[in-house]
Amino acid sequence: MLSTGLPQGAVPKLERPGPLRDRVYEALLELITTRALQPGRHLVESELAGQLGVSRQPVREALQRLNTDGWVDLRPAQGAFVHEPTEEEADQLLTVRTLLETEAARLAAAHADDDGIDALEELLIRGMSAVANHPDDIATAVALNTAFHAKIMDLSGNAVLAELGRQVERRVRWFYTPVARTRGKQSWEEHQHLVAAITGHDEERAARLMREHTEHTRRSYHARDQS
Template sequence: MGRLHPLEQPPILRDRVYATLEELIIDRTLAPGSRLLEGELAEQLDVSRNPVREALTMLAHSGWVDLRPRIGAVVHTPTAKEVDDFFTVRGALEEESARLAAVKATPGDVADLRGLLADGWVSVAAEDPAGMSTANAAFHARVGRVADNRVLDEVLALMKKRLRWYFSSVATARGAGSWEEHARLIDALDAHDTGAAAQVSRDHTRATAELYRDTAAADPADRT
């Protein structure tokens, strides 16, 4: 025990700046390719430049920001391979989660999912991308809890923020289609149809991935 030393307390302000900027990146208030100027951010957040600089370094380590010579910090623009790799892994995990959930779903689970489905439709009707993204994340998290596989749930949770980031750019375009697929998934879980649940989940992930790629390819400011 003699080798242990007191740990330095983390700079809380730095962490708050990090969390604020991370959320603005995820919901695309700060779009891919946007420059992040320390001075401007410090002024807008009413903090000194030091916690902003530290937060930008942390964001770079997390993959949200690129630090470029002579340019500075820029919001990361994902490559086509990053997107494909993400959805390949996410799709396989979601498919297994749906299959397990179809085995274990109770009437109470199904009722909860239908409640989240209703929340999603409210966001669709309001054409609220942030609301749709949040509702989508909540829905998939609930399916994960029904699947009741701790390791699978933990791995999916690690991907949640990046899923929100990708989905927020296509939430409006996916709109009704996404929630119709969610409704079919609930029906499959209610019927304990593992094959249908896996198929719906597979198609659901593929549709989001394809739309994201198409949207990015059509938008020079957000090209992957």
């Protein structure tokens, strides 16, 4: 077991087939992005190996890759630690997210068809129900929020933009998770207005609402310790 424990059900199952080191990497990355492994957490190879049911070698390889990708810090004579992002790192990432998603919302308003809008409305209903009926279920709230924004990316019709969105999606989840409870109901009310703008094919309004929406999240992240 890990020294400070993990929430029950937090450890993802390792999917097969595929190189074991890749599956361990994905499992650890999921634990980091959902904050089951908090920033600054000491990552002990033997404990992680036991928790995941693997040997220490694929864990070591996964930690090295996570270090390269900026998720883990390897400190000489100390070991591996979950990276602690600076406020500047968060600001830069969330600013880029605003740029990408603002354009995605504008394009979605221009190109979304009935099926796409129906899918977006279904996610909206599920998200609003989740925050209303299960406000303490942060994992579900974050997953639905991610799916909602990913769907707008897809509806943009721009494959390059959607791919860029996927590249930053996990880091957005990482920064959104600490403020998901705070944003909660307000975030989904903002989503509701976004869906209305996209349904009405109002490109300028959709872009403006998305810019304001993502900026609210950015400001909430920076204000989290004062809340």
